[in-house]
Amino acid sequence: MFTAIYPGSFDPITNGHLDVIGRASRLADRLVVGVLLNSNKNPMYPIEERVEMTREAVKSYPNIEVTHFDGLLVEFAEREGARIIVRGIRAISDYEFELQMALMNRRLKPDLETVFLMAGEQYSFVSSRIIKEVARLGGDIGGMVPPHVEALLKARFEKELTK
Numbered sequence: 001m002f003t004a005i006y007p008g009s010f011d012p013i014t015n016g017h018l019d020v021i022g023r024a025s026r027l028a029d030r031l032v033v034g035v036l037l038n039s040n041k042n043p044m045y046p047i048e049e050r051v052e053m054t055r056e057a058v059k060s061y062p063n064i065e066v067t068h069f070d071g072l073l074v075e076f077a078e079r080e081g082a083r084i085i086v087r088g089i090r091a092i093s094d095y096e097f098e099l100q101m102a103l104m105n106r107r108l109k110p111d112l113e114t115v116f117l118m119a120g121e122q123y124s125f126v127s128s129r130i131i132k133e134v135a136r137l138g139g140d141i142g143g144m145v146p147p148h149v150e151a152l153l154k155a156r157f158e159k160e161l162t163k
């Protein structure tokens with residue numbers, strides 16, 4: 001059983017994440033999507049909601065599990081029996097930070113490989129941060145996040161505007 005881990009903050013999950021998830025699910029027998037509990041990005045959604053939104057988005061994949069983790073990614077990967085960490089690369093600007101993380105993770109657990117997958121080019125500009133900003137300002141985020149996430153974001157910001 002070849003297990004891969006796809007970690008992230010998923011605040012919220014986007015179609016760019018889903019594109020990478022789809023690709024990774026075809027490479028591994030089992031893909032564990034790990035939602036980071038204490039992201040230093042100060043998440044907008046609590047962990048339960050991020051896990052729930054992510055679960056809903058991947059429910060059609062039989063070989064994907066969604067769970068949360070805290071602490072070191074390499075420890076989580078080991079607990080799950082994963083041999084690879086999957087990360088998505090959108091543009092060259094992602095590379096520097098991703099390389100730094102991958103090399104640190106390799107230093108911590110030399111047997112664990114990081115594999116970079118290129119998200120579809122139509123998602124090269126999509127990030128959770130920019131999606132939240134556009135949604136907050138009433139812009140159209142259709143096609144960039146799954147429909148249930150779009151509905152949740154709209155409802156949240158409509159409520160904020162009417163406060």
Ligand code: PNS
Pocket residue numbers: 007008009010036039041071072073074100101102104105
């Ligand atoms: O979606 P993100 O926020 O880019 O994901 C970042 C993530 C979750 C992969 C990274 O912050 C992480 O692995 N955090 C866990 C703590 C850890 O292991 N840090 C050292 C990695 S160099």
